[in-house]
Amino acid sequence: MQKLYINxxxxxxxxxxxxxxxxxxxxTGLQIRYLDLIQLVSFRTAVVAHNWIxxxxxxxxxxxxxxxxxTDKIKVYHPELSPMKYFRASFRQMQFYGYGIFKGDPxxxxxxxxxxxxxxxxxMYQIIMMLLVPLQFFTGVLxxxxxxxxxxxxxxxxxxVVDTVHVLLFILFSGFIIVHVYLASxxxxxSAHFKAMITGYEExxxxxxxxxxx
Amino acid sequence: xxALCTLTGRLxxxxxxxxxxxxxxxxxxxxxxxxAHAEGSELAKEELACLSCHDKVGPGKTLESGEILSLAxxxxxxxxxxxxxxxxxxxxxxxxxxxxxxxxTPIKSKRDFTLSMRESCRxxxxxxxxQYEDSVHAALIKDGSxxxxxxxxxxxxxxxxxxxxxxxxxxxxxxxxxxxxxxxYAKDVHGxxxxxxxxxxxxxADCHKAHNVQAASLGSGIKDACLSCHxxxxxxxKDWLPNASRHFEAISCPVxxxxxxxxxxxxxLYDNVAMKQISEKAGVPQFEKRTQxxxxxxxxxxxxxxxxxxxxxxxxGGEGKTVLRGRLEVLSGVDAHQLSEKSKxxxxxxxxxxxxxxxxxxxxLTIAGPDGRPIRHGVQQEVLTSLLATESVRGFYAIGSTxxxxxxxxxxxxxxxxxxxxxxxxxxKRLFKSVREKLAAERIAARSGTDDxxxxxxxxxxxxxxx
Numbered sequence: 115m116q117k118l119y120i121n122x123x124x125x126x127x128x129x130x131x132x133x134x135x136x137x138x139x140x141x142t143g144l145q146i147r148y149l150d151l152i153q154l155v156s157f158r159t160a161v162v163a164h165n166w167i168x169x170x171x172x173x174x175x176x177x178x179x180x181x182x183x184x185t186d187k188i189k190v191y192h193p194e195l196s197p198m199k200y201f202r203a204s205f206r207q208m209q210f211y212g213y214g215i216f217k218g219d220p221x222x223x224x225x226x227x228x229x230x231x232x233x234x235x236x237x238m239y240q241i242i243m244m245l246l247v248p249l250q251f252f253t254g255v256l257x258x259x260x261x262x263x264x265x266x267x268x269x270x271x272x273x274x275v276v277d278t279v280h281v282l283l284f285i286l287f288s289g290f291i292i293v294h295v296y297l298a299s300x301x302x303x304x305s306a307h308f309k310a311m312i313t314g315y316e317e318x319x320x321x322x323x324x325x326x327x328x
Numbered sequence: 329x330x331a332l333c334t335l336t337g338r339l340x341x342x343x344x345x346x347x348x349x350x351x352x353x354x355x356x357x358x359x360x361x362x363x364a365h366a367e368g369s370e371l372a373k374e375e376l377a378c379l380s381c382h383d384k385v386g387p388g389k390t391l392e393s394g395e396i397l398s399l400a401x402x403x404x405x406x407x408x409x410x411x412x413x414x415x416x417x418x419x420x421x422x423x424x425x426x427x428x429x430x431x432x433t434p435i436k437s438k439r440d441f442t443l444s445m446r447e448s449c450r451x452x453x454x455x456x457x458x459q460y461e462d463s464v465h466a467a468l469i470k471d472g473s474x475x476x477x478x479x480x481x482x483x484x485x486x487x488x489x490x491x492x493x494x495x496x497x498x499x500x501x502x503x504x505x506x507x508x509x510x511x512x513y514a515k516d517v518h519g520x521x522x523x524x525x526x527x528x529x530x531x532x533a534d535c536h537k538a539h540n541v542q543a544a545s546l547g548s549g550i551k552d553a554c555l556s557c558h559x560x561x562x563x564x565x566k567d568w569l570p571n572a573s574r575h576f577e578a579i580s581c582p583v584x585x586x587x588x589x590x591x592x593x594x595x596x597l598y599d600n601v602a603m604k605q606i607s608e609k610a611g612v613p614q615f616e617k618r619t620q621x622x623x624x625x626x627x628x629x630x631x632x633x634x635x636x637x638x639x640x641x642x643x644x645g646g647e648g649k650t651v652l653r654g655r656l657e658v659l660s661g662v663d664a665h666q667l668s669e670k671s672k673x674x675x676x677x678x679x680x681x682x683x684x685x686x687x688x689x690x691x692x693l694t695i696a697g698p699d700g701r702p703i704r705h706g707v708q709q710e711v712l713t714s715l716l717a718t719e720s721v722r723g724f725y726a727i728g729s730t731x732x733x734x735x736x737x738x739x740x741x742x743x744x745x746x747x748x749x750x751x752x753x754x755x756x757k758r759l760f761k762s763v764r765e766k767l768a769a770e771r772i773a774a775r776s777g778t779d780d781x782x783x784x785x786x787x788x789x790x791x792x793x794x795x
Contacts, residue, residue: 149682149728157677157728161570211753216760218768261573272722278715278732285739289746296750 117315120230122187128178129311133291135171139164140288147281168254175247189228191240203233215300225316242290246283253280370407378416379403381429393437405487419448419485442478449479459539467699477505482538497522502532512665516586519665530557543700544661545594547605554581568675578724580657582664583687584674589663591656591687595707595721597641597695598653606641606650610698619693619705628706629693631717637693638720654724656680656687681728688712688729 121129142164145152155163182188194200206222214222223232231239256263256276270276301307302319310316371379383403388396406412417423435441450457460466460479468476479485482501489495497519503510513519513532521529535553536544544550555561565572583591597606597615608615618640620626622633629637634652641650658664680687691707711717712730724730 146681146727147731149678150684157681158568158570161677165570216757216764218764258571259573260571261577268723271719272725274718274722274725277725277727278718278735281732281735282738285735285742288739289742292743292746293749296753 116318120316121314124181131174138167172251207232207234250283391435395438401486410488456539463541464543464700509661512662516667545702546700582658583656586666590659592690594655594657595652595693600651605696607696615695628708630708631711631714634720685729
């Protein structure tokens with residue numbers, strides 16, 4: 115069993131801040147939207163907390179962005195430029211999660227410090243981190259003070275449209291977090307990936323000659 | 329006439345007709361004017377002459393309409409009035425001293441007489457009159473209203489007092505027409521303060537303006553009036569109310585400050601280019617025609633009808649010109665005048681921000697009529713929660729209460745999917761456990777077989793080498 119340092123400290127700080135922040139945003143967001151069903155705290159407290167957590171996560175996003183922009187670790191997000199290679203890798207990964215994993219086939223992706231994401235993760239995280247998360251923050255800031263940003267709100271189609279985009283992304287992220295936690299449990303042990311995001315070290319199983327069981 | 333008013337009527341003897349009047353009234357005055365003279369010692373002889381007859385409660389003048397026009401003028405009240413330095417003739421210049429009281433001048437009705445006297449007011453009160461002409465009252469008169477007030481309906485010309493004089497609120501002329509609203513006002517926080525403290529609290533004209541009075545639901549005039557006294561209101565709300573500025577834009581003050589009031593959503597047709605509320609052109613009643621065509625069963629406009637209607641209005645001026653601006657307001661003028669003390673104002677966000685909240689159960693579409701008063705048509709409440717109306721009511725959204733229903737369904741489906749996919753995956757994984765173990769055993773066996781073969785090969789190679 116080898117140990118590979120693939121999650122540097124800034125990434126781990128960003129990740130867990132983001133994770134807890136998103137859970138709190140979802141919880142307060144649910145309370146704000148469904149006050150008739152959930153009343154853990156007052157509406158006002160939920161709104162104020164939602165705003166503050168939102169701003170913390172925006173700052174946290176820039177921690178993530180700065181780390182990757184100013185270090186060579188940005189390579190983990192470099193896209194695969196060959197479509198054939200990319201689709202083949204994606205197909206293999208989907209085949210693994212949808213079939214191979216049940217038979218005990220080995221994970222086709224072998225992580226390294228500069229290639230820690232499999233093909234599916236690579237695409238998904240680029241979309242999430244470079245498009246969806248910034249869009250969620252942007253719509254959140256517009257909704258935080260609708261009057262201050264009224265011209266921009268109007269440009270995007272009005273407060274109802276901005277809110278609808280914000281809620282659609284909230285729904286997507288809520289679903290994503292559940293699936294993300296499950297997928298994180300599919301390491302060589304259920305806790306392997308969680309430990310890696312705490313210690314920074316991913317345990318890599320020794321390569322068997324003809325595959326391994328899981 | 330105008331000059332006379334400016335000079336308070338003291339130069340009358342320069343006019344020949346006045347000299348005749350003077351002579352006539354001097355005679356009458358010397359005989360019958362003793363009481364009027366005692367009370368009106370500050371008045372000129374001409375006025376005293378008039379009052380010597382008119383300061384009596386007589387039978388009045390019977391008009392063609394059958395109404396009785398009182399001719400009585402109290403000298404005492406006149407002396408105390410703002411017009412005490414205005415001569416009678418300044419306003420009643422049409423009276424011919426020779427025939428006055430002898431020949432009957434026909435007058436159709438009180439309203440006709442009041443209308444005919446308006447020009448007298450304009451001569452001196454130009455500014456106020458011009459403002460009045462822009463008012464909803466003047467617009468109603470132009471539209472043929474027989475009830476809308478004329479100058480003397482609010483300001484009795486023979487008793488009119490200075491606005492600096494604090495009169496009991498019961499003397500407020502607005503109450504003559506707006507009785508129910510005035511009764512509500514008299515019991516609300518402003519009315520009670522006015523009774524107790526006088527001018528420190530607002531009376532009708534302080535918020536609605538005396539002459540340039542506009543329809544209360546038009547624009548943001550009333551809100552500006554509130555903020556002109558409650559200067560720190562925006563700042564004070566910002567201390568505790570998230571998105572306070574937005575609340576100020578989209579909610580009228582009484583919605584929260586008249587906690588017993590009934591509320592509704594008012595979707596105003598708004599010109600997004602000119603940045604003002606759209607008004608119906610006089611003589612071109614498009615709004616009613618279009619809303620009735622879009623809502624033939626009179627059930628209220630649904631999301632499709634609303635969308636079509638907006639499209640029709642946009643055909644007049646270009647895409648995106650006409651939009652809807654939603655606003656939460658109270659249902660009636662009476663509701664708007666039930667303002668409570670600050671401590672009793674609505675502060676609980678639940679009042680509005682939850683499904684089924686009362687203010688969102690009634691929705692109306694509004695255009696400003698030619699006179700400024702709103703013309704309304706009902707809108708189905710479901711419009712506020714419909715995805716199809718996202719574009720139509722894009723500028724109005726209240727978290728929780730006007731949330732789009734389809735997004736709730738989507739959330740449930742995504743959550744069910746997000747939970748069931750891992751559960752399903754785990755279940756299949758568990759079901760395949762024996763297959764996995766069998767395959768793993770085969771792999772180990774195959775590997776050990778390969779290892780044995782490798783070992784045998786190695787041994788053979790070693791033996792060959794030793795030979």
